[in-house]
Amino acid sequence: MNYSKKIDTKGVYDVIVVGSGSAGAAAAIAAARSGARTLLIERLPFLGGISTAVLDTFYGYYTPGNNPRKVVGGIADAVVNGLKGYNACFERPNTFGAGTGITYHPEYLKIVWETLVEEAGCHVLLNAWVQDVVKVGKEIKALVVGTKNGLACYEAKQYIDATGDADIVFLAGYEFELAGAIEPAQTLTTTFKMVNVDIARRKAVTKEAFHHLMQSASESGRYDLPRKEGSDHVTPVDGMTATIMTRLKSYGIIDGQTFNATNPEFLSSAEIRGRLQALEYIRFLQDCVPGYEKAQLASFGVQIGIRETRRVRGEYWLTEADVLSARQFDDQIGLCGAPMEDHHDGEGTKWKYLPDGKTVGIPYRTLIPRNTGNILVAGRCFSASHVAHSSVRSMAQCMAMGEAAGIAAALCAERGISPAALDFAVIRQELLHYGAIIDEL
Numbered sequence: 001m002n003y004s005k006k007i008d009t010k011g012v013y014d015v016i017v018v019g020s021g022s023a024g025a026a027a028a029i030a031a032a033r034s035g036a037r038t039l040l041i042e043r044l045p046f047l048g049g050i051s052t053a054v055l056d057t058f059y060g061y062y063t064p065g066n067n068p069r070k071v072v073g074g075i076a077d078a079v080v081n082g083l084k085g086y087n088a089c090f091e092r093p094n095t096f097g098a099g100t101g102i103t104y105h106p107e108y109l110k111i112v113w114e115t116l117v118e119e120a121g122c123h124v125l126l127n128a129w130v131q132d133v134v135k136v137g138k139e140i141k142a143l144v145v146g147t148k149n150g151l152a153c154y155e156a157k158q159y160i161d162a163t164g165d166a167d168i169v170f171l172a173g174y175e176f177e178l179a180g181a182i183e184p185a186q187t188l189t190t191t192f193k194m195v196n197v198d199i200a201r202r203k204a205v206t207k208e209a210f211h212h213l214m215q216s217a218s219e220s221g222r223y224d225l226p227r228k229e230g231s232d233h234v235t236p237v238d239g240m241t242a243t244i245m246t247r248l249k250s251y252g253i254i255d256g257q258t259f260n261a262t263n264p265e266f267l268s269s270a271e272i273r274g275r276l277q278a279l280e281y282i283r284f285l286q287d288c289v290p291g292y293e294k295a296q297l298a299s300f301g302v303q304i305g306i307r308e309t310r311r312v313r314g315e316y317w318l319t320e321a322d323v324l325s326a327r328q329f330d331d332q333i334g335l336c337g338a339p340m341e342d343h344h345d346g347e348g349t350k351w352k353y354l355p356d357g358k359t360v361g362i363p364y365r366t367l368i369p370r371n372t373g374n375i376l377v378a379g380r381c382f383s384a385s386h387v388a389h390s391s392v393r394s395m396a397q398c399m400a401m402g403e404a405a406g407i408a409a410a411l412c413a414e415r416g417i418s419p420a421a422l423d424f425a426v427i428r429q430e431l432l433h434y435g436a437i438i439d440e441l
């Protein structure tokens with residue numbers, strides 16, 4: 001079937017950011033704050049992506065270990081300050097040694113993201129799904145966006161792909177690695193929240209005892225629990241816990257072709273199976289875990305949690321060796337001290353740590369897809385191997401990447417140059433001006 005229809009241009013901008021997760025929302029704030037006419041396009045009816053639709057704890061703000069050090073600033077600080085204004089967050093130690101986490105109320109985080117984005121002067125289009133790109137040579141000319149009014153085109157000088165799944169890179173035919181094609185992809189998780197939990201009784205059960213209960217429940221044959229070391233934690237709401245417990249395989253191969261959570265049929269099935277699996281864990285909690293006797297399901301995550309799908313091939317490819325050696329780069333725009341956390345298909349989770357208190361630098365070049373003209377990426381689709389990605393994908397680092405990409409895109413739009421041609425020293429200077437932390441002490 002041939003389909004062709006004229007699509008009107010509805011807006012022309014300096015910078016368009018697609019996807020409003022931790023990376024995209026930060027990118028939009030940074031670009032608009034720098035004076036660029038900026039549009040943020042988001043398919044959901046609220047901002048925040050995984051930060052508001054799936055989770056409630058920021059990791060990556062601090063290095064793990066005995067002497068925690070804060071390694072992000074700038075917009076990441078503004079987000080936490082906004083949450084503090086609603087008394088909607090608190091710090092808590094991480095059960096797996098990933099460093100101090102910041103647990104927040106995601107409904108307030110939606111408001112915080114919206115406030116910061118609007119205060120920066122950014123235009124926002126919610127319930128709008130980018131479906132295609134118009135290219136001239138290697139540059140993107142316009143995005144084709146699906147809305148309730150049908151398809152519309154939006155044009156910009158510079159684009160930021162913060163879709164998490166590198167949708168724009170994919171639609172434009174640029175290079176990426178499909179998670180699952182070379183190494184096993186990280187598993188999927190349907191999160192859920194429980195209310196009426198007796199927190200004091202639950203806290204009396206140690207982590208080891210909790211995992212032992214999960215293991216024995218599974219071995220009894222009465223519960224189907226694929227992951228035996230999932231976690232629950234307290235939230236800012238009294239008597240409510242949030243969980244990261246379920247585990248679903250995220251990729252496979254049919255006729256030699258890798259598929260993952262970017263495959264619509266596979267994703268539909270995973271969403272449905274994820275909720276059923278969550279029910280099994282809820283039954284286990286209610287039957288077997290002290291404190292959960294009278295607890296009830298409050299909510300599932302808005303969507304299944306997807307850790308990785310497409311990672312772009314950028315001007316630099318961050319590797320496991322870079323992370324483990326805490327490598328520093330001349331063009332780094334942020335730091336990461338979070339351990340590598342591989343949620344693989346099996347029962348456990350593989351953890352590998354950087355040297356105590358150290359961080360790896362995040363090079364600006366990991367945000368520039370190679371052989372392109374006017375696009376940057378930010379967030380979990382940045383240019384890194386599967387294993388390096390499992391460290392640097394925490395939300396604090398996504399915000400740091402977003403802030404750098406937003407500054408860079410605004411500068412490129414103003415100067416009429418490509419992201420690859422931009423002097424990284426200028427971006428680093430701007431990041432420091434706005435309070436970002438980009439270098440080891």
Ligand SMILES: Cc1cc2nc3c(=O)[nH]c(=O)nc-3n(C[C@H](O)[C@H](O)[C@H](O)COP(=O)(O)OP(=O)(O)OC[C@H]3O[C@@H](n4cnc5c(N)ncnc54)[C@H](O)[C@@H]3O)c2cc1C
Nearest residue numbers: 019021022023043049050059130163164305306379380395
């Ligand atoms: C189950 C799970 C547990 C995790 N645990 C933690 C944790 O505890 N702490 C932590 O810091 N990190 C955690 N992570 C990692 C972290 O949450 C993610 O790496 C990070 O949130 C990714 O942010 P992002 O902005 O890159 O992408 P996302 O948050 O996925 O944002 C992408 C946005 O783009 C939008 N979008 C996508 N395609 C389109 C399109 N075509 N058109 C318009 N909009 C589009 C989406 O709706 C979404 O809002 C976890 C991840 C998962 C899945």
